[in-house]
Amino acid sequence: MLYIGCHLSSSKGYLAMGRQALDIDANTFAFFTRNPRGGSAKAIDPEDAAAFCTLAEENNFGKLVAHAPYTLNACAADENIRRFAREAFADDLERMEATPCNYYNFHPGSHVKQGADVGIDLIADCLNTVLKKEQTTTVLLETMAGKGSEVGRTFEELRAIIDRTNLSEKLGVCLDTCHVWDAGYDIVNNLDGVLEQFDRVIGLDRLKTIHMNDSMNPLGAHKDRHAKIGQGHIGAEALIRVINHPTLKGLPVILETPNDIDGYAEEIAFLRSNYSD
Ligand code: FE
Ligand code: FE
Ligand code: ZN
Secondary structure (H helix, E strand, C coil), X not given: CCCEEEECCCCCCHHHHHHHHHHCCCCCCEEECCCCCCCCCCCCCHHHHHHHHHHHHHCCCCCCEEXXXXXXXXXXXXXXXXXXXXHHXXXXXXXXXXXXXXXXXXXXEECCCCCHHHHHHHHHHHHHHHCCCCCCCEEEEECCXXXXXXXXXXXXXXXXXXXXXXXXXXXXXEEEHHHHHHHCCXXXXXXXXXXXXXXXXXXXXXXXXXXXXXXXXXXXXXXXXEECCCCCCCCHHHHHHHHHCCCCCCXXXXXXCCXXXXXXXXXXXXXXXXXXX
């Protein structure tokens, strides 16, 4: 079964997102838990969340992949920014329980000249504050392109965060095809090798989601500019191999390509037509 979807606007609530997903033949989706560039979060209507859960069950949805706001930086040098990260993170994890057992994906952060090692410690500190034994949500660390001082540009950095987190059973990884490509992992010519490396360093049991994007830049560019499927340096063929790879089959695939809803519908149809069950 191919679980595929894209980013949807959460402004009209969960049920509206579920219906929009069905409209475009998606059976999972991503959404921002709050304004991606700001801090505010709307109260969740429990009836709306419950209605969505019923719709998702009836339509065999895969796990949702919520996305933390871009402004959340768990390893900022400024304590006020780190405090916002802890507060927004903890609040989001509480809100996630309105739709239990899904994923919450976040960018590990930018260490802003403090060095990756300090960054890794601060990210683990944040996770050690916000993760709770009772939560049903799995928190995903996203693989990053390595632009600026981003932490998570190598599998080793993600491993180090996991190792320093107490409740590491609550952690997984989201592999972003544009980001790993930009970070220097050649998923075009050596997908098997990259996955072997992932397995050796992190363990494939941690891999929970694919962010499916083409890249505007060549291998190792450390840029992070997403392209539409087949319009970048990765190319459609390599991305079709990703969704059909035996170790990746069954993971939710989230499109983050520069598209409107019709463009997403086309890419979902294209990838579905190139998927073999
Ligand atoms: Fe992301
Ligand atoms: Fe991504
Ligand atoms: Zn990106």
